[in-house]
Amino acid sequence: MISLEHISKSFDAPGRAPAEHALRDVSLTIPDGDVFGIIGISGAGKSTLVRCVNLLERPTSGRIVVDGQDVTDLQGAASRSYRRRVAMIFQGFGLLAQKTALQNVCFPFLAANGRVTEADRRHALELLDRVGLADKAGAYPSQLSGGQAQRVAIARALALDPEYILCDEATSALDPASTASVLDTLRQVNQETDVTMLVITHSMDVVKSICKDVAVLVRGKLVETGSVDEVFSNPQDPTTRALLGRGDWHE
Numbered sequence: 597m598i599s600l601e602h603i604s605k606s607f608d609a610p611g612r613a614p615a616e617h618a619l620r621d622v623s624l625t626i627p628d629g630d631v632f633g634i635i636g637i638s639g640a641g642k643s644t645l646v647r648c649v650n651l652l653e654r655p656t657s658g659r660i661v662v663d664g665q666d667v668t669d670l671q672g673a674a675s676r677s678y679r680r681r682v683a684m685i686f687q688g689f690g691l692l693a694q695k696t697a698l699q700n701v702c703f704p705f706l707a708a709n710g711r712v713t714e715a716d717r718r719h720a721l722e723l724l725d726r727v728g729l730a731d732k733a734g735a736y737p738s739q740l741s742g743g744q745a746q747r748v749a750i751a752r753a754l755a756l757d758p759e760y761i762l763c764d765e766a767t768s769a770l771d772p773a774s775t776a777s778v779l780d781t782l783r784q785v786n787q788e789t790d791v792t793m794l795v796i797t798h799s800m801d802v803v804k805s806i807c808k809d810v811a812v813l814v815r816g817k818l819v820e821t822g823s824v825d826e827v828f829s830n831p832q833d834p835t836t837r838a839l840l841g842r843g844d845w846h847e
């Protein structure tokens with residue numbers, strides 16, 4: 597379980613006027629096994645929030661507690677071992693262009709252990725099979741469609757058996773058919789492995805398609821959170837209504 601407790605983040609730099617906070621007193625809990633959506637328009641603070649969860653950024657104040665452990669200030673080996681439990685998928689896929697799909701999926705083993713064993717390769721092939729790409733093991737990223745490339749990225753994210761997967765606009769660069777294939781894969785992975793997912797998106801359709809719970813972020817503040825059923829059937833905040841295409845934009 598991931599708990600964000602009163603997280604604020606500002607990017608103030610010395611000698612410059614104070615910037616507006618990217619996150620303002622955000623508290624939320626992501627239960628184990630959940631697919632939790634965070635939705636908001638561009639600049640709302642979504643990426644900053646996921647970057648705080650995997651310690652690429654440190655919050656200015658507040659705590660991040662994972663399975664009872666305060667991870668906010670972890671450094672060195674402790675932060676590396678925490679990061680290994682938390683995999684990340686981005687909009688740009690992040691695949692190595694000079695490596696095959698299989699080599700990309702094996703990369704986390706190389707990074708973690710300095711080598712890739714035969715067992716690692718077998719496991720990577722199983723993961724490619726799980727995302728429906730067993731036949732693409734030898735293909736290079738340039739030979740894959742966007743949806744296939746993202747599914748390779750999902751297989752790679754699963755390599756070290758993470759407890760959490762953070763997806764930052766994982767489908768934003770994709771056409772509708774590829775988006776559907778990636779969302780199907782994420783849904784299936786969640787069901788088969790019980791991995792907990794934090795899904796960052798600006799699309800209500802993505803939330804509706806795979807999320808169980810959702811939080812709405814507006815200019816760094818959480819304005820509404822609840823189950824997707826609740827929030828979609830009875831949105832409380834004007835921004836949520838606007839994102840759902842009901843009512844005017846009031847930001």
Ligand SMILES: Nc1ncnc2c1ncn2[C@@H]1O[C@H](COP(=O)(O)OP(=O)(O)OP(=O)(O)O)[C@@H](O)[C@H]1O
Nearest residue numbers: 607617618636637638639640641642643644645798
């Ligand atoms: N490294 C940084 N330095 C300074 N400001 C930053 C930095 N990263 C983000 N910000 C600011 O924080 C705010 C939130 O940015 P963030 O990238 O988290 O938004 P987002 O919701 O992910 O937007 P998008 O949908 O466009 O990806 C923005 O005002 C942005 O300019």
Ligand SMILES: [Mg+2]
Nearest residue numbers: 642643644764
């Ligand atoms: Mg972003």
